[in-house]
Amino acid sequence: MVIAVLSGKGGTGKTLVSVNLASAADESAYVDCDVEEPNGHLFFKPEGVQETAVSVLIPELNDQRCDGCRACVDFCRFHALAFINNKPLVFDEVCHSCGGCILVCPKKALTEKEKIIGKVQKGKSDQVTTYTGILHIGEASGVPIIQRLLSKERVDENKLTIVDGPPGSACMAMESIKDADYCVLVAEPTLFGVHNLDMVYQLVKLFQKPFGVILNKCLEDENPAETFCIENHIRILGRIPFDTNLGSLHSNAKIAVREKAFYWEMFSALLDTIREEVPHETARYS
Template identity: 70%
Template sequence: MRIAVLSGKGGTGKTLVSVNLASAAKESIYIDCDVEEPNGHLFFEPEGVKEEEVVIKIPTVDEQLCNGCRTCIDFCKFNALAYISGKLRVFDEVCHSCGGCVLLCPEKALSEKEKVIGKVQKGVSDNVTVNTGILNTGEASGIPIIKKLLNENRSEKEKLTFIDCPPGSIMDKEN
């Protein structure tokens, strides 16, 4: 069973509730999805912590191949691409890493590069497996980190899982 602890704002005690519920269970998983300011691990002090970087794919431009057709710009609904002073510019901060621009480029002027946006940590503290997501300073979105945290623990259905959600969260029925 997965239980998400969430609220519309920060400072309401989500971490306090989820940490205590996870500690009280015979065996549980605690997932800290507040990737901008994770602090659940401070209560658990997990041991044997393993880290894994979280990367996203960002388009990169081969200026020799780009003919300025703007097909990629027209496709991107997040305005992560712009044609300025005769050059295609990529704005990493607003790119959602969908890869559509790369697929649609008729000249194959776009390819993808990996960009590290943060990391996930996993360790154990007594009866609790502690999973933490950490967004690198200056990154615009922690959603890929949260998705990784939630998807990695989906297979452990027999364990009670407590999800400490970020401030301002809503959860859909699939998560």
């Protein structure tokens, strides 16, 4: 079973939910797809970390073949090519590695070379296997790293896998939920939280993924995020109260379920609820 945890912005409690759900299971994998700012490893402190570089293909010009036709420059919608001194100049930092410029070049003056954009790390923390993606600063997209993290040879279909997705609803968030069996949306009890909840709500509907919401930082006051869920007939999986002890543990990079039985019971109950929600025809874990 692959469960993707999402939020419309950072700071809602996505990583709090992800690391504690993974730790509440008998055996699991935790995949940190927030590759621009991964922080799950700070909590798990994995041992025996193995590291692998991730590269993409970018164009390389052969001056001898180029006749200056500009076909490649005109094609590129990302403006990764410019025509300077009668030849194309490649800007690696904004190239999206689509390969289109190579296809349209009539003289075959462009070939591909590898460029390292980041890395993935694998480690072990008690019963949790951790996977972390790290995108180098300034790179155009972390999608290739997420693809590597979630590749078939890395994700064990017989093991519970918790995907800690990137915040928001852009390309990297889309990539992180493509193969998810179920999506968990984490929301704050504010009007701003509702706006960001709606972003990922629209995303999971677009991908036709089964989903539910966990309301975090709940107070006794009116909760706009809860009202949004009720009005849109969205399943509320659970409510995490505004808890200074929980906040203190999290801010000190402690996994709550490993520290206190009360939190283990709370997140174990949440995990059981999520498992019950996953459609049987898509579940790969029992």
